[in-house]
Amino acid sequence: xxxxxxxxxxxxxxxxxxxxxxxxxxxxxxxxxxxxxxxxxxxxxxxxxxxxxxxxxxxxxxxxxxxxxxxxxxxxxxxxxxxxxxxxxxxxxxxxxxxxxxxxxxxxxxxxxxxxxxxxxxxxxxxxxxxxxxxxxxxxxxxxxxxxxxxxxxxxxxxxxxxxxxxxxxxxxxxxxxxxxxxxxxxxxxxxxxxxxxxxxxxxxxxxxxxxxxxxxxxxxxxxxxxxxxxxxxxxxxxxxxxxxxxxxxxxxxxxxxxxxxxxxxxxxxxxxxxxxxxxxxxxxxxxxxxxxxxxxxxxxxxxxxxxxxxxxxxxx
Amino acid sequence: xxxxxxxxxxxxxxxxxxxxxxxxxxxxxxxxxxxxxxxxxxxxxxxxxxxxxxxxxxxxxxxxxxxxxxxxxxxxxxxxxxxxxxxxxxxxxxxxxxxxxxxxxxxxxxxxxxxxxxxxxxxxxxxxxxxxxxxxxxxxxxxxxxxxxxxxxxxxxxxxxxxxxxxxxxxxxxxxxxxxxxxxxxxxxxxxxxxxxxxxxxxxxxxxxxxxxxxxxxxxxxxxxxxxxxxxxxxxxxxxxxxxxxxxx
Numbered sequence: 356x357x358x359x360x361x362x363x364x365x366x367x368x369x370x371x372x373x374x375x376x377x378x379x380x381x382x383x384x385x386x387x388x389x390x391x392x393x394x395x396x397x398x399x400x401x402x403x404x405x406x407x408x409x410x411x412x413x414x415x416x417x418x419x420x421x422x423x424x425x426x427x428x429x430x431x432x433x434x435x436x437x438x439x440x441x442x443x444x445x446x447x448x449x450x451x452x453x454x455x456x457x458x459x460x461x462x463x464x465x466x467x468x469x470x471x472x473x474x475x476x477x478x479x480x481x482x483x484x485x486x487x488x489x490x491x492x493x494x495x496x497x498x499x500x501x502x503x504x505x506x507x508x509x510x511x512x513x514x515x516x517x518x519x520x521x522x523x524x525x526x527x528x529x530x531x532x533x534x535x536x537x538x539x540x541x542x543x544x545x546x547x548x549x550x551x552x553x554x555x556x557x558x559x560x561x562x563x564x565x566x567x568x569x570x571x572x573x574x575x576x577x578x579x580x581x582x583x584x585x586x587x588x589x590x591x592x593x594x595x596x597x598x599x600x601x602x603x604x605x606x607x608x609x610x611x612x613x614x615x616x617x618x619x620x621x622x623x624x625x626x627x628x629x630x631x632x633x634x635x636x637x638x639x640x641x642x643x644x645x646x647x648x649x650x651x652x653x654x655x656x657x658x659x660x661x662x663x664x665x666x667x668x669x670x671x672x
Numbered sequence: 673x674x675x676x677x678x679x680x681x682x683x684x685x686x687x688x689x690x691x692x693x694x695x696x697x698x699x700x701x702x703x704x705x706x707x708x709x710x711x712x713x714x715x716x717x718x719x720x721x722x723x724x725x726x727x728x729x730x731x732x733x734x735x736x737x738x739x740x741x742x743x744x745x746x747x748x749x750x751x752x753x754x755x756x757x758x759x760x761x762x763x764x765x766x767x768x769x770x771x772x773x774x775x776x777x778x779x780x781x782x783x784x785x786x787x788x789x790x791x792x793x794x795x796x797x798x799x800x801x802x803x804x805x806x807x808x809x810x811x812x813x814x815x816x817x818x819x820x821x822x823x824x825x826x827x828x829x830x831x832x833x834x835x836x837x838x839x840x841x842x843x844x845x846x847x848x849x850x851x852x853x854x855x856x857x858x859x860x861x862x863x864x865x866x867x868x869x870x871x872x873x874x875x876x877x878x879x880x881x882x883x884x885x886x887x888x889x890x891x892x893x894x895x896x897x898x899x900x901x902x903x904x905x906x907x908x909x910x911x912x913x914x915x916x917x918x919x920x921x
Contacts, residue, residue, distance in 0.1 A: 538785075538786070539785055542784060542785045542786050542787060543776040543777075543781035543782065543784045543787065544781075544782065544783050544784055544785045545785075546769070546772070546773050546776065547773065547777070547782055547783075549762075549765070549773075550762060550773050553761075553762035553763060553764055553765060554760055554761065554762050554763070556756075556760055557760040557761065557762065557831070559744055559745050560722070560744055560745070560748060560753070560754055560760070561745075561748060561753075561773070561774050561777050561831075561835060562745045562746070562748030562749050562777060562782075562835065563745060563777065563782060564745055565745070568782075571783075617764075
């Protein structure tokens with residue numbers, strides 16, 4: 356395959372910014388943990404966008420899988436094994452299994468009915484985490500655990516106390532995850548998902564079992580969402596039931612819409628805007644959410660295709 | 673046994689009888705037109721064939737397969753492809769991508785998370801061939817949603833053909849088109865029929881198109897079969913003239 360510079364420009368820009376981030380983030384008046392948070396939220400939003408932007412199915416309950424990943428990782432480190440790798444694997448499997456089981460129950464639904472039922476299932480997990488004090492710590496959250504350094508034979512990579520190392524650990528996982536998603540979207544299977552988004556009836560009359568394809572897309576989306584959840588727990592060394600609450604699902608939808616659902620990197624841009632706004636505004640006022648809301652309304656009114664949607668239209672013109 | 677065998681199908685919506693005991697046999701390689709005045713039940717009849725609606729009574733079989741309980745996506749696998757009265761395409765994808773998706777599906781790649789070695793070139797060649805056949809090469813890189821009505825319809829027909837169907841069903845292929853577009857689509861259908869000996873069933877309003885394309889014509893009126901025959905026989909049929917052609921002329 357040939358290397359098309361023009362097509363690759365957005366990818367090059369994104370990766371240069373992300374790889375050099377530890378060099379400039381403090382000069383930009385911010386700090387490395389915020390950069391890590393952007394990458395984690397971007398992974399979650401891109402996972403949601405696999406379903407929302409590329410299959411055309413709106414889930415309002417993705418926090419459930421984000422939270423399952425987070426609790427899976429936290430509980431593993433707290434009770435099972437002092438291993439960051441195992442924590443990530445357990446969290447991802449927890450999210451994937453839940454999505455696989457719930458999927459067949461909901462893929463027949465469409466539009467707002469699908470969204471409502473995903474919220475309902477999400478809230479079930481929220482209440483479990485909230486009520487099961489003995490194991491999850493209930494409303495106070497799950498504490499008394501820490502992410503562990505990575506051991507590669509004799510070599511140790513300290514992601515526990517070195518924030519820059521942890522950033523690169525998160526970025527490596529992010530790179531792997533988005534590469535897999537990009538690869539899938541460019542495959543024949545990925546094109547059937549885009550076909551469903553574009554015109555479900557036409558796709559069905561091409562002989563596609565639409566519900567099966569939506570279920571697969573849902574599982575892929577939820578699995579990567581759980582992966583983002585594990586990283587979120589590791590970043591904070593803490594997880595509480597709010598990670599599972601339906602407003603967390605809303606945050607991911609807002610990030611996708613702000614950044615642009617039809618652009619592959621849109622959710623990353625959305626996550627950068629959202630996380631930075633949250634950090635900046637919450638230092639000024641306890642009512643920061645109102646201002647995030649205003650920005651969101653402005654984006655929806657003036658850039659209905661998100662920030663990247665606007666940039667892309669400029670580029671085409 | 674005929675290739676497409678429709679035996680005494682009826683469809684009731686509550687107390688409304690949209691299709692009432694219609695039988696139709698279509699032979700392999702035939703181009704059959706279904707005509708009738710507005711409200712004759714043509715589109716409902718079509719939906720019974722493609723499986724969008726289950727019949728209240730009667731049966732449909734394709735090449736000896738009884739299609740009772742077979743859903744639309746499975747009927748496609750048995751070789752049925754259709755277009756819709758209101759064009760159904762992928763508006764935000766280019767014409768080339770619109771054609772590419774059914775080509776990949778017909779090649780059995782629907783669930784492949786990667787392109788198998790060697791298939792890339794096969795798919796590309798087939799897409800270009802279909803674009804050329806449909807006269808779409810000049811607009812292959814434009815978004816399907818921004819094309820003229822006629823080009824969108826040509827795109828939709830080529831998407832159906834990309835599935836390599838054995839039976840092509842066209843629901844009012846020239847509906848809402850001007851004369852030039854109507855001629856272009858009629859020419860395209862005629863060429864497909866002549867070159868690939870495709871079995872085609874079409875619903876059509878435009879009589880010039882019907883008499884130009886169809887080998888045989890079935891006339892429906894108020895959900896019932898009124899007449900069937902060659903275009904010459906239908907033109908001469910007094911019942912048809914009274915019910916339908918008389919109004920149009």
